[in-house]
Amino acid sequence: MIYILIPISILLLFIAYWFFKWAVKKEQYEDLETPAHQILFDDKAHKKALSSFSDE
Amino acid sequence: MTQQCYHCDQSIPVNFQCSLYIQGLEKFFCCYGCHAVTQTLLDFNLSDYYQYRDSPNPRAEQLPENFLQDLARYDQPAYQQQISIMHPEDNSHEILLMIQGIHCAACIWLIEKRLSQITGIKKISVNLTTQRAMILWHESQIKLSKIIEIIYRLGYQALPDLQIEQNKISRQEKKQALIRVGLSGLIMMQVMMFSIALYLGGWSGIEKAHEQFIRWCSLFLTIPVLFIAGRPFFVSAARAIRNRYLNMDVPIVAALVLSFIASIWVTVHGGKEVYYDSICMFIFFLSVSKYLEITARYKLAAPFLYQALMPLTATICHEDGESLISTANIKLGDILLIKPAEIIPADGIIEQGETTVSESMMTGESFPKAKRVGDTVLCGTHNIDQVFKMRVTEIGTQTLLAQILRLVEKASLYKPQIIETTHKIAGYFVGAVLVIAAFTAWFWSRVSWEESFRNVISVLVITCPCALSLAVPSVVTCATYEFMRNGLLIIKNHVLEGMNQITDVVFDKTGTLTLGLLEVTDYQVLSTDPAYNPKEIAYLLEKHSEHPIAHAITKYCQSQAHHRDVSDLKIYINQGVEGSIDGQRFRIGKKSFVKELFVHKTNVPQTEDLKKSCYLGNEFEFLACFTLIDPLRAHARELVDYCKQRGIATHILSGDPSLEPLQIKEQLGIDFVKHNVTPDEKIAYVENLYAQSKKVLMIGDGMNDAPVLKSAHVSIAINSGTALAKTSADAVLLSNALKDIVQGFEVAAKAKQLMIQNLVWAIVYNIVALPMAIVGWIEPYQAALGMSASSLVVVFNSLRLAKNTR
Numbered sequence: 125m126i127y128i129l130i131p132i133s134i135l136l137l138f139i140a141y142w143f144f145k146w147a148v149k150k151e152q153y154e155d156l157e158t159p160a161h162q163i164l165f166d167d168k169a170h171k172k173a174l175s176s177f178s179d180e
Numbered sequence: 181m182t183q184q185c186y187h188c189d190q191s192i193p194v195n196f197q198c199s200l201y202i203q204g205l206e207k208f209f210c211c212y213g214c215h216a217v218t219q220t221l222l223d224f225n226l227s228d229y230y231q232y233r234d235s236p237n238p239r240a241e242q243l244p245e246n247f248l249q250d251l252a253r254y255d256q257p258a259y260q261q262q263i264s265i266m267h268p269e270d271n272s273h274e275i276l277l278m279i280q281g282i283h284c285a286a287c288i289w290l291i292e293k294r295l296s297q298i299t300g301i302k303k304i305s306v307n308l309t310t311q312r313a314m315i316l317w318h319e320s321q322i323k324l325s326k327i328i329e330i331i332y333r334l335g336y337q338a339l340p341d342l343q344i345e346q347n348k349i350s351r352q353e354k355k356q357a358l359i360r361v362g363l364s365g366l367i368m369m370q371v372m373m374f375s376i377a378l379y380l381g382g383w384s385g386i387e388k389a390h391e392q393f394i395r396w397c398s399l400f401l402t403i404p405v406l407f408i409a410g411r412p413f414f415v416s417a418a419r420a421i422r423n424r425y426l427n428m429d430v431p432i433v434a435a436l437v438l439s440f441i442a443s444i445w446v447t448v449h450g451g452k453e454v455y456y457d458s459i460c461m462f463i464f465f466l467s468v469s470k471y472l473e474i475t476a477r478y479k480l481a482a483p484f485l486y487q488a489l490m491p492l493t494a495t496i497c498h499e500d501g502e503s504l505i506s507t508a509n510i511k512l513g514d515i516l517l518i519k520p521a522e523i524i525p526a527d528g529i530i531e532q533g534e535t536t537v538s539e540s541m542m543t544g545e546s547f548p549k550a551k552r553v554g555d556t557v558l559c560g561t562h563n564i565d566q567v568f569k570m571r572v573t574e575i576g577t578q579t580l581l582a583q584i585l586r587l588v589e590k591a592s593l594y595k596p597q598i599i600e601t602t603h604k605i606a607g608y609f610v611g612a613v614l615v616i617a618a619f620t621a622w623f624w625s626r627v628s629w630e631e632s633f634r635n636v637i638s639v640l641v642i643t644c645p646c647a648l649s650l651a652v653p654s655v656v657t658c659a660t661y662e663f664m665r666n667g668l669l670i671i672k673n674h675v676l677e678g679m680n681q682i683t684d685v686v687f688d689k690t691g692t693l694t695l696g697l698l699e700v701t702d703y704q705v706l707s708t709d710p711a712y713n714p715k716e717i718a719y720l721l722e723k724h725s726e727h728p729i730a731h732a733i734t735k736y737c738q739s740q741a742h743h744r745d746v747s748d749l750k751i752y753i754n755q756g757v758e759g760s761i762d763g764q765r766f767r768i769g770k771k772s773f774v775k776e777l778f779v780h781k782t783n784v785p786q787t788e789d790l791k792k793s794c795y796l797g798n799e800f801e802f803l804a805c806f807t808l809i810d811p812l813r814a815h816a817r818e819l820v821d822y823c824k825q826r827g828i829a830t831h832i833l834s835g836d837p838s839l840e841p842l843q844i845k846e847q848l849g850i851d852f853v854k855h856n857v858t859p860d861e862k863i864a865y866v867e868n869l870y871a872q873s874k875k876v877l878m879i880g881d882g883m884n885d886a887p888v889l890k891s892a893h894v895s896i897a898i899n900s901g902t903a904l905a906k907t908s909a910d911a912v913l914l915s916n917a918l919k920d921i922v923q924g925f926e927v928a929a930k931a932k933q934l935m936i937q938n939l940v941w942a943i944v945y946n947i948v949a950l951p952m953a954i955v956g957w958i959e960p961y962q963a964a965l966g967m968s969a970s971s972l973v974v975v976f977n978s979l980r981l982a983k984n985t986r
Binding site: 126127130133134137140141144145148149151153154160 | 285305307351355358359362363366367370374390393394397400401
């Protein structure tokens, strides 16, 4: 049993690491302050303008 | 009761009427600039900004009239090559813009939102911490000049970040550091889970095969941690050993390597303990602190260099007209056309035209100099009044500007090396630890290799790196943060220790002790004729001039600003301005200049004005007199008094040839003053102090201060000063408030106390713990715990700095 579970957990670990590396490369950790404030902003126009830009 | 402006929260001048209806309520503004910004926000449906922001905006500047033409230079291919990166695959350009005026997350929202509404913008991302915007756009659909104009209309000033390449590298560094943290953190957690199984097994029994399997998995996982996340420490230790000195990374690496070898041995040959969990945890904590260090460095470097020292483009004249060229291509003998408010891009001689030039950043003189045909103009100085043509006589490295920069480089040789001593002491300490570890190894090897390994690791871990190496840095970090809260941004670490040893403070005058501006302090109405409103007339005449006097007067008379037609407006260099309003001629400027307009020449004796006065008159009489001074910075007195209290001698070194520095010396009670000094003379003066073993704190803001700022024991640059001063200094006074320097001294004193406390604790801890480890009473995990607890004690003690100085 242990010979199956431990390799699986190691595999999951590397997947987690790969995603983390991707997030850092995509600069998601650059600005940690703004997103915290952004949840308070009401975005009525945002939904209309959603088509004109891809990241938020 | 004065109302506050809706946009910038500053008081609205009496009689100024300007308002907008926002969501049904009437809101008022202090100037047309603020009004324009709010109007823009309303037009684009972005007025929610006012509900999201958490602090008022800075006062919006009205766009100067030829602003749009000035922006056109951003579209020049030569310029774009220098400031942006081209992506050929989809024909887009990428640029990093520094944005001034950002103060909260709502500003980010505003800029990103407004720009994403525009077609042609592929990507817009604004970072609150570094105050930079990364923009990807298609030049064919929208021009860079338009983008910058739009940002201006929102109330922010955008400037290209000239260090786009260097920034990319620092960003890479930061990302790599974070990836290392993630890697070591994730693996650390996994390996620790395994080790729980091993510990529990060691206590209540575990199958041999399972134990082996878990140990091998731990080994396999530790390898990436050691060689990827641990790489920086190996590199640093290798460099140290190669260069024959010891740094704190050497025992770390020694401990890591020993533990790893010992654990591999045990895994292969069987034995009691493996240390994979300790290795991973150790590397994780070290990676975190490395990441924090890199982030702090990155943040500190970000806000500087707002103004380029040199303009990137210039207008060159040839037979068939004028064209824009890159300043890198200017050659000797070229004829350049310099417009008002431009920076002169090379040393040269005026061929055509007359103007006034501000050389304040070179000499410290706040008053612009008149220049006519045949006069020399210097690279890096500001053209104020008129357009003129110049012939280039020196470029690049031969200009006076370049010479000052070279002085700055040379001066850094005199920098006191407080860091070096710390390194040397650390080296000895590490050497001692390694010797003790070796001794322990030998001593215990007579019992068993296992015991030997175990104790050597304990010895190495229990003393390194923490208590001793954290004792000082943690106080430094807390102090740096405390300084920042008080408006002082520390760039070099030795500021903290240096402040405690200061015996002399040297002030620059213009821009440091004074605001570096001209302000109207006195206004006298000289005519009893009620038909004229002198302030209104003064405003209309001076509105179009770039001269500092004009700025001071327009600011003072702002409240009387009404639009009237002014005809025949003429600027007389170094004398004043003349213009006609409603058929009447008026002049504003020097007393003698205004008097010349009088129809009836009277024989009033020539009286010299002691202060800088500006008279307004018409064809018959003087109407008013404005008195201008360069006001002292607030708290200047406080700072000088504090220095006296501490027995610190005070000096003024100023390039201003006038008597103002001497007046200020008397006013503030400063000990020594020297005026009319060149940058060379400034350095000579300060070096004289060094020769007397004095420790100097230099406070300055101009380019002529840069060499001294570099060589002084501690130097502080005023935030509103030149970019060169800020990059040459050890600290920047962000708040521009001199009282924060007093606070700085206090923080430094407190920090010294705490450092001593920490060092005492660290020494006591080591004296107690080290023998215990040698004798064999400490298991490696206990060593790790002890080390962590000790460092926590040190860190918490350092945090006391913040609470005490509140």
